[in-house]
Amino acid sequence: xxxxxxxxxxxxxxxxxxxxxxxxxxxxxxxxxxxxxxxxxxxxxxxxxxxxxxxxxxxxxxxxxxxxxxxxxxxxxxxxxxxxxxxxxxxxxxxxxxxxxxxxxxxxxxxxxxxxxxxxxxxxxxxxxxxxxxxxxxxxxxxxxxxxxxxxxxxxxxxxxxxxxxxxxxxxxxxxxxxxxxxxxxxxxxxxxxxxxxxxxxxxxxxxxxxxxxxxxxxxxxxxxxxxxxxxxxxxxxxxxxxxxxxxxxxxxxxxxxxxxxxxxxxxxxxxxxxxxxxxxxxxxxxxxxxxxxxxxxxxxxxxxxxxxxxxxxxxxxxxxxxxxxxxxxxxxxxxxxxx
Ligand code: ISE
Numbered sequence: 001x002x003x004x005x006x007x008x009x010x011x012x013x014x015x016x017x018x019x020x021x022x023x024x025x026x027x028x029x030x031x032x033x034x035x036x037x038x039x040x041x042x043x044x045x046x047x048x049x050x051x052x053x054x055x056x057x058x059x060x061x062x063x064x065x066x067x068x069x070x071x072x073x074x075x076x077x078x079x080x081x082x083x084x085x086x087x088x089x090x091x092x093x094x095x096x097x098x099x100x101x102x103x104x105x106x107x108x109x110x111x112x113x114x115x116x117x118x119x120x121x122x123x124x125x126x127x128x129x130x131x132x133x134x135x136x137x138x139x140x141x142x143x144x145x146x147x148x149x150x151x152x153x154x155x156x157x158x159x160x161x162x163x164x165x166x167x168x169x170x171x172x173x174x175x176x177x178x179x180x181x182x183x184x185x186x187x188x189x190x191x192x193x194x195x196x197x198x199x200x201x202x203x204x205x206x207x208x209x210x211x212x213x214x215x216x217x218x219x220x221x222x223x224x225x226x227x228x229x230x231x232x233x234x235x236x237x238x239x240x241x242x243x244x245x246x247x248x249x250x251x252x253x254x255x256x257x258x259x260x261x262x263x264x265x266x267x268x269x270x271x272x273x274x275x276x277x278x279x280x281x282x283x284x285x286x287x288x289x290x291x292x293x294x295x296x297x298x299x300x301x302x303x304x305x306x307x308x309x310x311x312x313x314x315x316x317x318x319x320x321x322x323x324x325x326x327x328x329x330x331x332x333x334x335x336x337x338x339x340x
Pocket of ligand 1: 156
């Protein structure tokens with residue numbers, strides 16, 4: 001069966017997903033789009049054989065033509081669209097963050113728990129990256145013994161003009177927040193954000209940041225978040241365990257040796273670095289929901305926890321010091337491990 005998908009929000013990430021959902025190898029097509037910018041929606045729909053423009057996200061969710069919904073609009077608008085999907089009983093893939101406040105995320109979790117079945121999947125794409133999956137397999141398989149320390153770096157070549165200081169946490173480090181919980185199978189117990197000497201390339205931004213996480217079992221994690229490194233896009237993660245270490249390999253597909261140097265190409269941005277993860281993430285989502293099964297990927301609960309931790313990190317960034325994390329009670333719908 002072909003899954004007929006409606007997409008709310010057709011900016012950069014929306015168009016990336018549409019490219020994968022329409023006419024690709026998976027069993028889906030895009031039948032409706034909606035966007036606050038009607039002109040943009042029309043331009044995108046014109047390039048798709050089966051898509052209509054609908055006047056609003058609400059009308060898209062309500063449309064009988066739409067089997068499942070992808071929400072890729074601006075973060076603060078996610079909550080009402082995701083709630084409407086739950087009310088309509090339609091599966092919804094919502095880009096990260098699930099919503100931009102703890103309260104909004106809780107409303108979604110509460111609504112889904114009341115509905116009694118999983119409909120929501122959050123776009124934490126790193127869980128689908130083959131290199132990250134291999135990292136997790138090594139840890140879970142005991143290759144390095146018990147994990148003790150984790151060193152990560154999240155480096156963006158540059159960020160758009162509208163990018164604010166808080167987005168270094170809420171939009172960027174939120175990936176590590178989800179990744180660490182998934183990789184280590186532990187909740188984050190506390191966070192502290194340190195601001196080193198500022199890069200002159202970052203304008204008004206506090207760039208870089210050093211984010212320290214304490215996992216519930218005592219593993220300590222340091223994450224460098226840099227958003228103006230200019231040389232390319234780089235994601236690093238090394239886990240140090242009792243009997244060995246495991247780290248993400250250099251993503252460069254080839255190494256060039258010439259004129260006395262060794263070089264490898266660095267991806268330009270997240271679209272290039274994580275292309276395969278988006279392919280796999282959407283293919284698995286389509287296959288699952290088209291078969292009438294609940295989504296298996298990051299849940300609304302994972303989205304809520306990520307937001308609670310991001311809020312604590314922002315509190316540390318603004319006021320300094322270590323902030324302990326307190327999670328709300330987890331509804332029974334969400335089994336402890338929701339990882340794919
Ligand atoms: C962007 O939204 C992403 O999701 C990227 O993975 C991240 O590296 C970037 O900093 C974010 O702005």
